[in-house]
Amino acid sequence: MNPHSAPAPRRPAADAPVRDREETFLRRFVGRESELARFRAALDQSPGTVPVLALHGPSGIGKTQLLRRFAVEARRRGRFVVEVDAARTGPTKEAFAAAADVPRTGRPVLLVDGADRLGPLEGWFRDRYLTGLPPGSLVVLAGREPPGLRWRTDPAWADTLRVGRLDRLSRAESGRLLQDAAPGGITARSARLAFAAGHPLALRLAAQGPDVPPGGEWRPEPEAVAELLDRVVHPVPSALHRKALDICAHVPETTEDLLRAFLPEQAHEVFDWLRRQSYATSGPAGLRLLPVVAEALDRDLGWRAPDAYLSLHKALRAHFQTLIRTRPEPVSLGAARAFNHIQTRGRRFSGLGRDEHTGTAADPVYETTCDAEDLPAVRELAHERLGPEGVAAVDFWLHRRPRGFRIYRGARTGEVVGVLCLLNFDRWDAVETAIDPVAAAVREHVESYRELRPGERVNLVRFTLLRRRPHELVAASACMLARVTRELHVQDRLAWTFHTWSGDGLHDLLEYADFRRLPTAPQLAAQRVTLFGHDWGPQE
Secondary structure (H helix, E strand, C coil), X not given: CCHXXXXXXXXXXXXXXXXXXXXXXXXXXCCCHHHHHHHHHHHCCCCCCCCEEEEXXXXXXXXXXXHHHHHHHHHHCCCCEEEEECCCCCCCHHHHHHHXXXXXXXXXXXXXXCHHHHHXXXXXXXXXXXXXXXXXXXXXXXXXXXXXXXXXXXXXXXXCEEEEECCCCCHHHHHHHHCCCCCCCHHHHHHHHHHHCCCHHHHHHHHCCCCCCCCCCCCCCHHHHHHHHHHHCCCCCCHHHHHHHHHHHHCCCEXXXXXXXXXXXXXXXXHHHHHCCCCEEEXXXXXXECHHHHHHHHHHHHHHCHHHHHHHHXXXXXXXXXXXXXXXXXXXXXXXXXXXXXXCCCCCCXXXXXXXXXXXXXXCEEEEECCHHHHHHHHHHHXXXXXXXXXXXXXXXXXXXXXXXXXXXXXXXXXXEEEEEEEEECCCCHHHHXXXXXXXXXXXXXXXXXXXXXXXXXXXXXXXXXXXXXXXXXXXXXXXXXXXXXXXHHCCCEEEEEEEECCCCCHHHHHHCCCEECCCCCEECCEECEEEEEECCCCC
């Protein structure tokens, strides 16, 4: 008889209190449906192999709780489960083997938390320990880092090793985790969700905060922020590394060149350290911190060193303003996006283009000029957002100033998801002001202050048309704002800038940026347009 076919030893049935705790845990466990599906599929796999699921992610992302959920699932299917915390076993083969007392018969399930702590034992664990498990065993590893490159690229493991990063919870899942756990009303609940950005540990810390009076503003307690940083970020090697983290927290992406502007001698060393941290991810434009880490670092610096915070804020603004003015357009637009992010750091504006947590990253969007083949899509979007009268207004400006239009497309589909019309006036055209009441209102407002001097210009953001699909809305609005911001910085002798926004999306942002609502509201058929303006000229 094949010894591997013998049934695995069974642990005693759980008593009533244990079952009650288990049921409570299952009721309160939230999300991770895709990981559970993969685990269930591995449990059902034929007994001829030993599949290994390796999950990695930063501290507090829920790895331990997910392993606990796996353990419940496996036991309920009659599997023998062994749970090991590699961070607590001794750093020797013998110590780990003693802690991982897996039966050599049946189909046991081995769950290893802190698997990245195996360190020098990883080779032995991969090549000797796992190969000694009975066929049909299932192994799950969880750690801050994935298995080593040698393991991930070994052809012998190509069919049995599955590596995945554990991501944040979606906003809906985060809301369920906070349900009945956090005091305060809807506003405080939204603030807690925005701060935690889907990070389970941050959600639990936010839920423990004090009551918020009706109409009050919720903010995380400094102690909660410190505890979060202790669990997820610390230890930090030096004050220079902490300064680099503060820079990363303040900007959307960080490059080695950016660090070099502030840490000229240590930029390479510090950037190399940053890219290896589990709470940092690499993208096309540089490194990004986990949103809750960026938020916690930013709030912590602003609380413990407000003067240093303000100094860093001003220095970064000046750095990106220089890039906007002096670099080629693609780099300049990226700098404008970073500048907008910095300007609004720590503030919440709807439609702004910052990454409020949606569970997945915003779909990428790219900008193009408006060509003849784009006109049907532009008119369709204008009809969707503005109605028939709006289409007529868009058609008028497409005919008069087609170069003022920019198209924003979803990178995955190429579909038009946004349209920006940015008009530039150095003189007034009688036809334009007669046809478009918005242009007429702008002219009237400017001339009520003073005539345009020779060479002075007026910018008018005439249309901002966005499809109401959250992933594309965030990215497209950020691209539009970057284009407008760049024009503000690179145009010589800019006298005025005006914004029209038919919805509520950016009213608060415009007022924060010192744009004033014009007292008269232009009427375009049945649509009343809100107009904001800012005078850039010398005040007399």
